[in-house]
Amino acid sequence: MSSAMDLEYTAAQSKPKAFYESFERKEELRHQTHYCPGCGHGIVHKMLARAIDELGIQDRTILISPVGCSVFAYYYFDVGNVQAAHGRAPAVGTGIQRSRPGSIVIGYQGDGDLSAIGSAEILHAANRGENITVIFVNNAIYSMTGGQMAPTTLLGQKSTTTPDGRTAEHEGHPLHMSELLATLSAPVYIERVGLGDNKQIAQAARAVKRAVENQVRGLGFSLVEVLSPCPTIWKMPPVEAQHWVRDVMEKTFPLGVFVDRTKESRPRAATNAAPALEEIPRILGTRDEDADAIDDVPALRAQEVDLHVRVSGFGGQGVLLLGEVLAEAGMDAGLEVSWLPSYGPEIRSGTSNCHVRLASSPIDSPLVTHPNVLVAMNEPSLKKFSAGVRPGGWILYNGATLPAEYERQDIRILARDFTREADTIGDPRAANMVMLGALLEIAGTLPQASIDAALRHCVKQPKWIDLDERALVLGRSLCKQFLERGAA
């Protein structure tokens, strides 16, 4: 052997550095894989290991082993290794790559893994253009589980679950994943290669390296589909199996480049740098200065406040906001508070309500089934909640007169067209704040400063704050008039 040939032989046969020195998968065979003779995985492993060597990325590489015959890829690759659930490697790879953008994430999947159970994950990872590399080994069969049909099984091909051969009518046509993914805008590089002869293998090695190199350059999603022999399950001698890849499989799955945007692709912009740790409470708004200073008002606490309020009306009447301003004001005044909205189908069908509690001692249940004040902004609310009002309690009703069926002698009822009242000061939509004004007059305990602060906290637009302040004053005066009339 000449020295040049010797060198070539060494280059071709030597063990890539990205492989471990010895393989412990099979204890008795330290330098052999667990793969069957003639299996394509060993060849693909070697070209991938060599690409990792050549690109100098061994320390940065994280290989995701799939479920299938290559589940034990981590026994061979001396890189960071993560083993994933069947079909989920693209999602796992997304989770790794997004948090560790300096790493080189390589997903290694078979055809059952990628094209059947993991069809959603590969489609969406490709569509997002994740900066990962996927090696898709297609042998047209589920091998590890003993030869069942895969989405890529050829028409007419027999498997244990298509004993008479796959038919288009019953199982559908073989799924062309590379062509399917090539319809997406994001992938940078998609090529199908084969292991059918040495020429094909040489092309496959080039494609694998390119797919990894694209990631090193930060270009985005690359996938290489490798048509690969499975002599054991195909029940063929290795050489015949290899030729079957070239002579038969390739007719269904033509080789070639389906996407190549490597020239026009640019590395993605780096994500924003993380802020300093000390900055985080400010960004989240959880610093002391973002929170309300809770006034310690012993006088208020001594009053044994125990307000159970239910606010109800149509969506859009500001029911939830009314409750929120009340709760916020209560908290500002040093009371215990809770605010609980109705949510979901009730909102969609147009009604809305919330439970608000203000108390001088810790609040047990935030649910208000028996309010001492019911704010009913429409008649359906009255119908739903008025019977539950505690004796001695109040109903504030948004209507000129109370329908007779809701009359009760053991509670006080202020019925008024609050929407019209709000209209007189500029906007009928301020009815909720007129009613809140009346409620505050009844409750009588909250300092004006807390109410002002709460309004400014909950209502962001200045034009509304002015209107709402006037609405609160109006509500208070309407309530006072009512009380005076009652007294007279």
Place this chain on the structure above:
Amino acid sequence: MRKQLMKGNEAIVKSAILSGCRAFYGYPITPASEITEAAAFYMPKTGGVFLQAESEVAAINMLYGASSAGVRCMTASSGPGISLMQEGISYMAGAELPCVIADITRGGPGLGNIASEQSDYHQVVKGGGHGNYHTIVLAPHSVQEMADLTALAFELADKYRNPVVLLADGFIGQMMEPVEFPKRAVAPRLPHWAVAGTADSRGNLISSIHLGCDELEAHVCNLEAKYRRVERNEPRAEDWYANGAEIVLVGYGIVGRILKAVTAEARASGLNVGLLRPITLYPFPSLHFQRLAARGRVFVVVEMSNGQMVDDVRLALNGVRPVEFLGRAGGNVPTHHEVLALVKKLAKKYCPALEPEELAHV
């Protein structure tokens, strides 16, 4: 004192980021969507990753990836979404990967409805995925606990290298209460076992496969030893007038709040009633129950489900005391009046020593 009025769902996200969480992968579902939305808003601003996944299956596997890479990570979902995540939760438990999952429960089975139920107890507490594993389950009953238990969840997840579920209902998620956060943010740290794409971490492997029978049995035994440590060290419960109570009410989450109101009212009417509120559902606070059995004559479990926690209470008491159950479903909430009526009925049956006038109006 300084506090903020905030929804439980928002408090979870802020607490998570303050606890060093830097990755959130989720899929929208009522009533947990505010968590995902708040994460979308805050994660990118705080140096974290947010991504809306194509499904809950993908979301939990993205957590598998982020956690493998040594990042504190979380997701949020509800009943049907948690069902889809069970595969990934089993893999994470098997591979001993920490993560935090907020389950803001809704009604089931199937599409059920979006109102509050507590019917995810079985699938979360008993480990709804395949294999021999547990998730640690924390059950907040206030917005402050949403924040506090989120911080605890990240600590426990890392301490035991195990998924932790924050099991809350739609009420606690949607409710606003005053909340106080820690002053300082926790710095993210890279665990020694992570696969982070570095020379130091190159030798690491994250995997849940143990092909040999003995090998897998040894792994399961190791997990079991870990769960025994969790059961020894981590049970938590709130004892609310329960010490010495003859009738012990039992409920978690929003039901715990209702039962506090019932307890107050029952005690005011002279009945010796208390509340034991499990805060950890796994590990179940069995010792708390056994201690209260000395004086407690009957334990009354109240749930917004068909009684999924009852078996755990029975096991904890091991037959020494009767266990009664009151449940509502479909989004209906047990009112404190119906619980009180049951308490009075049970007082008659189990506490004959009570004064006749106290029972006269029962």
